[in-house]
Amino acid sequence: MPEPTLRLLDLDDDDDVARAISTCAAALGWQDPPFDEALFRWKHQRNAFGSSLIVVAEDHEGFAAVRPFMQWRFRTAEGAVIRAVRAVDTATHPRARGRGLFRSTTTEALRIAHQRGIDFVFNTPNSMSGAGYLTMGWTEQGPIAIGARLTISGLIRTVRARRGASKRSSPTDVGIAAAEMLNDPAFDDRRPRTAGSTDHDAQSLRWRYSEGPIEYRGVRAGDGWLVFRLRARGPATELVITETIGSPDEAALRATIAGVLSSSGVDHALAAVDTPGFFATERVGPVLMTRDVGSEPSPVQWSMGDIEVF
Numbered sequence: 001m002p003e004p005t006l007r008l009l010d011l012d013d014d015d016d017v018a019r020a021i022s023t024c025a026a027a028l029g030w031q032d033p034p035f036d037e038a039l040f041r042w043k044h045q046r047n048a049f050g051s052s053l054i055v056v057a058e059d060h061e062g063f064a065a066v067r068p069f070m071q072w073r074f075r076t077a078e079g080a081v082i083r084a085v086r087a088v089d090t091a092t093h094p095r096a097r098g099r100g101l102f103r104s105t106t107t108e109a110l111r112i113a114h115q116r117g118i119d120f121v122f123n124t125p126n127s128m129s130g131a132g133y134l135t136m137g138w139t140e141q142g143p144i145a146i147g148a149r150l151t152i153s154g155l156i157r158t159v160r161a162r163r164g165a166s167k168r169s170s171p172t173d174v175g176i177a178a179a180e181m182l183n184d185p186a187f188d189d190r191r192p193r194t195a196g197s198t199d200h201d202a203q204s205l206r207w208r209y210s211e212g213p214i215e216y217r218g219v220r221a222g223d224g225w226l227v228f229r230l231r232a233r234g235p236a237t238e239l240v241i242t243e244t245i246g247s248p249d250e251a252a253l254r255a256t257i258a259g260v261l262s263s264s265g266v267d268h269a270l271a272a273v274d275t276p277g278f279f280a281t282e283r284v285g286p287v288l289m290t291r292d293v294g295s296e297p298s299p300v301q302w303s304m305g306d307i308e309v310f
Helices: 014-028 033-044 101-115 127-134 155-159 178-183 202-210 250-264
Strands: 005-008 053-059 062-075 081-087 120-123 139-143 146-150 217-221 224-233 236-246 268-271 279-281 287-292
Touching: 005 101, 014 033, 014 053, 014 062, 033 062, 053 101, 062 101, 081 101, 101 127, 127 287, 155 236, 178 202, 178 217, 178 224, 202 236, 217 250, 224 250, 236 250, 250 268
Parallel strands: 081 120, 236 268
Antiparallel strands: 005 053, 053 062, 062 081, 120 287, 139 287, 146 268, 146 279, 217 224, 224 236
C-alpha cells in the first residue's frame, strides 16, 4: 500500500476543512456535528493568535490523519513575546491506525513549526498518548496544579463525577454574557501579567470568550471581572472560573465568588491555583508536556482559560 502524502491543510478551502472535521469526528468520537464543527473552526481558523498549522496525511481514500498545531502566545516578565503551538485534536482515522501516521505527521508539523520560528510546543495529552510523545522528545512537566472548592450540598454528586466534563456550557442567568462584558465601556482588558502568562489583549479575550460556540459569563468583582461558565461533569454541575480580568482585591474576589457559587447552585468549582478560598490540587489537573522547537520552553503560569476547553 502506498504511503500517504503529507501536506498542510488549506484552511481557506472549505472542502479541505470539512474533510478534516469528518476525519476528527470519526477518530475522536465526536457526536455533536454542528457544535464540533463550530468549535474546530473557532480554534483553528479564527484564533486571535493566528490560524493553526495542520498537517494531514492523505491517501486514495481521503484523509488518513489530521495533526493540528494550534497557535498560542506567551509573554515574559520583561515583555518579550514567546511563540508557541499546542497540539490538539490529533486524529488518525480508524481505517489507518497502526501505520505510524501519528509519528510522521507530528514530525512534519514540528519541522514546519521550526521553519516558522515557533519556540516550543505544548499539550496536555491523556495517559494513552503520553507515552508516544515521550518517544518523540517531549518532556513531562507534571500535573498542572489548579484550585478547587467543594460545596457541602454537592459533595456526593462531585464524588460520583469521575468522568470528563461536557464541552458545552450549562445555562445560567448569573452574571452577564461575556460579549456584553467585553463591550462594556468600563471593561478593563488588563490581566495581571506574570512571567510566562498568556499574552492576552482585548482582541484575544473577545475571541476566547465571546466569538466561539462555548458560552461564557462575566460578573463584576471590585475593580475587575470574573469570567466563568457552568458545565456538566457526570451528575455534578461544575463552575469553572476561567479568568480574572483587571485588578480586583482579595476581599472583592472572595465576596464575588461566594455570590456566584450561591446563586448558581453548583456542586463544586475550579479556578486558578492561587484563587482566594480555593485549595490547590494536582489530582484533577491535566498533565503538561512540552517540546522545544526553537528555544527551551519557558515556565508557564496557567489560568483555567488556558486549559479548560482545549
